[in-house]
Amino acid sequence: MSAAAGARPYGSPYLAGFGVGMVLLLAFVVMGRGLGASGGYSSVVATGVAAVAPERAAANPAYAGYLGDGTVHPLKDWVVFELLGVTLGGLLSALVAGRFRVMVERGEGITDRRRLLNALGGGALMGLGAKVARGCTSGQALTGGALLSAGSWLFILAAFGAGYAAAPLFRRQWS
């Protein structure tokens, strides 16, 4: 039996969005903060650099901010644990719905290798962009959007605008 044959279709995006919204509201009420993602990557990178080159990490405020004062391990961080949860939740939902499948998801027009390189390059651009903007789709668009942060709404407009402007350049890899 192929995995695709047993896979259930995705659920309603409105119901999924309502679920995400309730999780975000719970984060506001319980924690006094929203959800994030890119901050978790920052903690991982800072921890890695501190392990390989501790003096270099200590001298750069971009790392020092995520390393703290040394009393708490830098990976014992709220967003790192939240991202571990996201990974686990995605796995559980995919397993329950029969959607788990090892694959490279790509358009018909490109090879697996090209798709993986594009994902790597897209990830690098997003890593850079999220750091400059101080957040990504989770910390800015979702959290800042719901909290009506002016800068977060600017981020939403800029990211969607650039996405639409760049889309024709990448049409072939998705068709």
Next chain:
Amino acid sequence: MAASAPAAVLQVAAGVPPAPLYETGAFGHEASLVVALLLGTAFGWFLERGGLGSARKLVGQFYGTDFAVFKVLFTAVVTAMLGLFWLSRAGLVDPYLVYVPRTYVLPQLAGGLVFGVGLVLGGLCPGTSCVAASSGRLDGLALIAGMLLGVLAFDEMYPALAAFMDSTFAGALTLPAWTGLPVGAVVFGVTCVALAGFALAERLEAKP
């Protein structure tokens, strides 16, 4: 925990909002990590349900074929926004204890532009790539590796970028504060924009 419950009830009676619970000292750092894991699990579950762990479905947003990104994002924004607005009105949450992302105009404009190009090239965002990876997609793993490289590149360049990063700072500026409109009016406006967007998205998707 049992001892703190009556105190919280008394606080409501005295007119002091009992939440956010972490900010009002209901539990500590270690327990907050358990909360993070639980909330994250629910977050990932709903992202996968909505199809956002699939790069091809996600980029449909930018080719006019599938507006799941807009629908999930704006339903979530409106849900959390209305929830916090009414819980604050009811005196149950102190909205001033919820951390509002600070506004830095030029960095957020520039970062958003770079991020948007990366989103269409990569097809997943930093959070949904974790869902993609854990549901078996190797392109999700590649995107996570790219994110780590991008963050490392920024961190290494940080000393040169620090002046730009701190420029055009506007504090915890909100849309109501910026426009001078009441919070309720902006909440109503955002809800209307989302509903109009949903109607437009349904029409565009129904197009042959």
